[in-house]
Amino acid sequence: MRRTTAAATAGLLLLTGAVPHASAQPSSTPAAARPNSVPPDLPPNTPPPEDKGIPDVKYERTTKGCVESDTKSELIKYMPWGQVHLNLQQAHTFATGKGVRIAIIDTGVDPRNPRFGNRVIPGGEYVDNSNGKNGTDDCDGHGTEVAGVAAAAKTEGDFVGAAPEAEILAIRQTSDRYEYKGDANNEKRASAGKVSTLAQAIVRAAKQNAKVINISLTNCGTPKGFSPDDKQLQAAIRWAVDVQDAVIVTAAGNLSDQGTGCPKQNDNLDPTNVNSISSPAWFANDVLSVGSISRSGAVSSFSVWGPWVSIAAPGEEIISVDPKGTGLTNANVTAQGTTDIKGTSFASPYVAGITALVRERFPNLKARQVMDRLKATALHPGNVSGKDNKIGYGMINPVAALTAVLPSEAPGFQKPQPKELNTTVTPPAGLDWPPIIVALSGIGLGGALLMLTLFVRNSLNRKRGRQA
Known part of the structure; x- marks a missing residue:
């Protein structure tokens, strides 16, 4: 088994900040009537936050060592099941992501793995800007593994990323190898990362012409107040999609009892009033929120449900690039032992890479049209609506997304409007x-x-x- 030493986080990294709650923000819908699964309305013309391009506080390195490699650059000789299930080989006959820039907002992306070639672009730094690497230093390994799933090229062996010729814009926004001890104005943080800097990172990525933005991070917990930082995040997302024409793909969230994920599954009898809110996935009208499925096709046990889930992709038994070596890895070694790489964190970059393929093949489609295409061509769950709260519109289907003819994309198409049928009962x-x-x-x-x-x-x- 190939593995990386130290705690390369396979799940989601928890952002510092209040967990949003819908009813705390005034909107056109009365607070008492609005379910907590729906975010507040964003006031029209709300500007995005200013991107300061630097950490909001001075973080310090913890005693945790950076991720290392013990794979000895050996190859994993079998093709990842997710890659087979998605039929990426056939999908790549239509598009490879060439000319499309994918932003990876994460723990950074180490560009040294040969499967990245020269396609990693330093994009931004919100953790530690003292080394001048501008997003290309990854002490955790998480962001590099995410980037590998999204866009690693095929060299020797069978592994390949979803968009092997896409550009990778590296932005480091979080890390659990850093901490902030607090001061008179700011609370202590056990790891680097804040909702406000995530909003700034989205603005930065969109301004640098990223047409796909992957966020394998979540701020997840029980519903609480909707903070000013949450509003900044909402505004940044809306601006990136509607003004800068970027598709934002984000992890739906992982269940966890270790304090690094969502505290409780959304298995409520009323799915519109939820136990846990996962942000930015919560902003469902503006992002593609990705749930995880297993090899059997079942929903992963850790994948968080919610009305905001848009689509699903493989999120278990992940193979990706070794974040500190030249080979591949399929496991992480932590203090608790060796664990497979899994999580909605890794389902998300599959969708991000496939989104890049669609953007290459259909360059005239706007961001929201691309999102609609991916949802319309997914393998829908078997129910009347074609959508549920576990996998959204279903398993992403790359070949269908790249080849289907959709009437809704035709010029002048107007969605059929329901008509009222008037009937009268007459005597025989x-x-x-x-x-x-x-x-x-x-x-x-x-x-x-x-x-x-x-x-x-x-x-x-x-x-x-x-x-x-």
């Missing part, structure tokens, strides 16, 4: 006696002729009997 018509009389007369005449025929026949038969 009265009996029409003339045809009834004619019919009964015909029946009577026919009966009389039949009786006459039988009488004549019997008479003849008797006569012949006497003559014999």
Whole structure:
């Protein structure tokens, strides 16, 4: 088994900040009537936050060591099941992501793995800007593994990322190898990362022409107040999608009892009032929120449900680039032992890479049209609506997304509007006696002729009997 040493986080990294709650923000819908699964309305023309391009506080390195490699650059000789299931080999005959820039907002992306070639671009730093690497230093390994799933090229072996020729814009926004001890104005943080700097990172990525932005991070917990930072995040997302034409792909969230994920599954009888809110996945109208499925096709046990889930992709038994070596890895070593790489963190970059393929093949589609195409061509769950709260519109289907002809994309297409059908109940018509009389007369005449025929026949038969 290939592995990386130290705690390369396979799940989601928890951002510092209040967990949003819908009813805390005034909107056109009364707070009491709005379910907590729906975010507040964003006031029209709300500007995105200013991107300061630096950490908001001075973080310090913790005693945790950076991720290392013990794979010895050996190859994993089998093709990842997710890659087979998604039929990426055929999808790459239509598009490879060439000319499309994917932003990876995460723990950074180390560009040294040969499967990245020269496609990693330093994009931004919100953790530690003292080394001048501008997003290309990854002490955790998480961001590099995410980037590998999204866009690693195929060299030796069978592994390949979803968009092997896409550009990778590296932005480091979080890390659990850093901490902030607090001061008079800011609370202590056990790891680097804040909702406000995530909003700034989205603005930065969009301004640097990223047409796909992957966020394998979540701020997840029980519903609480909707903070100013949450509003900044919402504004940044809306601006990136509608003004800068970027598709934002984000992890739906992982269940966890270790304090690094969502505290409780959204298995409520009323799915619109949830136990846990996962942000930015929560902003469902503006992002593609990605749930995880297993090799069997079932929803992963850790994948968080919610009305905001848009789509699903493989999120278990992940293979990706070794974040500190030249080979591949399929596991992480932590203080608790060796664990497979898994999580909605890794389902998300599959979708991000496939989004890049669609953006290459259909360059004239706007961000929201691309999102609609991916949802329309997904393998829908078997119910009346074609959507549920576990996998959204279903398993992403790359070949269909790259080849389907959708009437909704035709010029001048107008969605059919439902029409009201007016019906009236009328009494049955009265009996029409003339045809009834004619019919009964015909029946009577026919009966009389039949009786006459039988009488004549019997008479003849008797006569012949006497003559014999």
